């Protein structure tokens with residue numbers, strides 16, 4: 001049993017970017033998800049996308065045009081394209097569901113834009129876990145939130161933080177801590193790797209008070225994120241070990257499934273969890 005039964009309404013979903021996450025989201029919607037309809041997609045290579053989504057008859061549109069035919073637009077693009085889809089979607093009063101959540105920290109004015117135009121930004125839990133508990137304790141006193149990420153070195157390669165600081169993670173024989181500090185700096189230093197940390201911070205005590213460690217770890221084969229929380233109401237720690245996506249080792253396979261779960265929450269008559 002999952003949160004579903006009959007959907008209360010039908011929502012048309014646009015997917016911007018059909019890579020590791022977006023491709024799986026679109027395929028799942030196309031296969032059928034109650035109350036949700038794949039309305040349009042944005043791709044760079046239409047012929048390839050048509051082959052990957054047989055049976056899809058909707059339009060292929062630019063990322064900044066999806067909002068015209070969709071109630072909700074899921075952003076699954078490289079982080080640099082975040083704003084090009086976020087801004088028009090929110091100005092149109094639609095629901096914007098970002099995966100490049102770290103970009104919100106650098107484009108915070110979008111929250112006011114959403115408010116001004118009746119739009120909503122709904123960030124899924126993505127490749128992390130435990131946001132229900134984090135949101136709950138944040139209603140009380142939180143002493144600390146810490147996240148430790150371990151990824152196989154290939155999943156961190158090319159991150160701007162590593163390049164800027166000349167940190168070499170090729171041929172590591174042992175785990176190397178490559179970042180320790182606030183989520184604000186970390187999420188932007190690893191824009192394609194640590195959107196989960198940005199989302200955690202926004203669910204809880206914000207990007208300046210949420211602390212982050214990043215390890216390039218040749219001993220793990222899964223993207224592993226651990227969070228520890230100390231609050232007046234509870235203490236908890238949790239770990240998720242994500243299977244990397246076939247198309248992109250940076251991205252856990254659970255990411256697309258989390259988007260589908262978040263989309264179901266928008267239309268289902270029964271919603272479980274805060």
Ligand SMILES: NC(=O)C1=CN([C@@H]2O[C@H](COP(=O)(O)OP(=O)(O)OC[C@H]3O[C@@H](n4cnc5c(N)ncnc54)[C@H](O)[C@@H]3O)[C@@H](O)[C@H]2O)C=CC1
Nearest residue numbers: 017018019020021042043076079099100126127192195251
């Ligand atoms: N919030 C979370 O938990 C997670 C967030 N992410 C983030 O989600 C985003 C997507 O991740 P992936 O699917 O793994 O990336 P990906 O690199 O596999 O896919 C991006 C896709 O966008 C397409 N694209 C590029 N320019 C385009 C354009 N102008 N118009 C249409 N499509 C275009 C590319 O061709 C590619 O297919 C990234 O920013 C990633 O960092 C990834 C994993 C977890």
Ligand SMILES: O=C([O-])CC(=O)C(=O)O
Nearest residue numbers: 127193195196223251252
């Ligand atoms: O899939 C993961 O492990 C997390 C990730 O890439 C991100 O947050 O951008």
